[in-house]
Amino acid sequence: MKVFGFKKALPTSEAAAFIEVEMETPVPTGHDILVDIKAVSVNPVDTKVRRGKEDDGALKVAGYDAAGVVVAVGPEVTLFKVGDEVWYAGDITRPGSNAEFQLVDERIAAKKPTRMSFAEAAAMPLTILTAWEALYERLAISRDASANKGRKLLIINGAGGVGSVAIQLAKRAGVHVTATASRANSRDWCLDLGADAVIPHKDTETMGDSAFDWIFVCHNTDDYFDIAARLVKPGGAVCMITGASKPHNIQALMHKSARLVWEYMFTRSTYQTDDMAVQHEILTNAAALVDAGELKGTRTKTLSPLSVGTLAEAHATLEAGGMIGKLVIEA
Structure with missing residues (x-):
């Protein structure tokens, strides 16, 4: 072959x-x-x-x-x-x-x-598994739409492969979804997939604190860790899918009793989990x-x-x- x-x-x-x-x-x-x-x-x-x-x-x-x-x-x-x-x-x-x-x-x-x-x-497949595990397992979002009424999710990089699936799965779960996308065609893409709101990436830097129950960062962790820590609500959760190349101050999450979780789709196969x-x-x-x-x-x-x-x-x-x-x- x-x-x-x-x-x-x-x-x-x-x-x-x-x-x-x-x-x-x-x-x-x-x-x-x-x-x-x-x-x-x-x-x-x-x-x-x-x-x-x-x-x-x-x-x-x-x-x-x-x-x-x-x-x-x-x-x-x-x-x-x-x-x-x-x-x-x-x-x-x-x-x-x-x-x-x-x-x-x-x-x-x-x-x-x-x-x-x-x-x-x-x-x-890779994006389905990543988004599904991140939303339903790592962030622990209920698949029962009635349990998520009024709750909000921010997806950083909504027009990428993972973000595109995550928008759809989150909307199926009754969650209010805000996605980031900065170009006209990527904003239209996110809206067509069901996002309730689409904002430019840079707008996350000026948004008010504690705005979202969950934040799913489908982009560089180093660029968005501090922003995610500020935007997540007390008791909320942040999920990252890329490694960090520099130290980050996790105190902001501690003060909010917020969870930081990682999603790596290859974990199960790499470790041959039960x-x-x-x-x-x-x-x-x-x-x-x-x-x-x-x-x-x-x-x-x-x-x-x-x-x-x-x-x-x-x-x-x-x-x-x-x-x-x-x-x-x-x-």
Whole structure:
């Protein structure tokens, strides 16, 4: 099979930023399914992995979101059979989806929505899992809309992939959603997804204190920690999805008895937690929402085919900033 990866951190303008390698197609064991990749999406984490690659001569195959067809199953597999169409966000500790075939643990995959194409489906899993876990598990927002009447959520970077799903899930839960977006097209995108209000990013710096029950920062923690600590209500919660590169004063949260929580979608697969299969359940529930017309797709740009050239273009697009929704590469 063909795989597409990199051996060192290089700018996307370099011809060797990505390389194509021929490898043996793996054989599934245990809980693994072997998937014939039909489409992948490219996420900010992919570019971070590439830029952080050690120059050790080892090939790194990135890519996490994917949709495809099961072509073989391990002996312990019970959730899928050959021929099933699946979607998943993968496992950061294993070779990624930038390949013709990929092994993935059945407990973090699910059957894709029937009303979505492979390209549409590939755009969603990582952002669905991140948003779902952040809202319902980390921030502990109830999925019962009656429990959230009058409660307010601020989503920093509402037009990004994670923010786009979070807006929809929060509105389903009856929450008043304010999203940040500074360009006209990104503001329109957030409103179309159901946001009650959209404000420019810079407006968070001048808003009154203690304005929101929950704050979900889908952007750089270093840029928004102090703002989030000021804007969260006493007893509220702040969720971050990126690491901090400098110290932050947590006293403001302590004085408000507010919680600071982190969401990392790869935690369950990385640590092989006892509840790994929860991600299968989340993606199954999300597929039902998509098929019922209650969760919109977020694909906004599609490249083809999966190659070193399209991967370089995709990474360059994300690194340039300003992306709305998700970028997908069809195999």
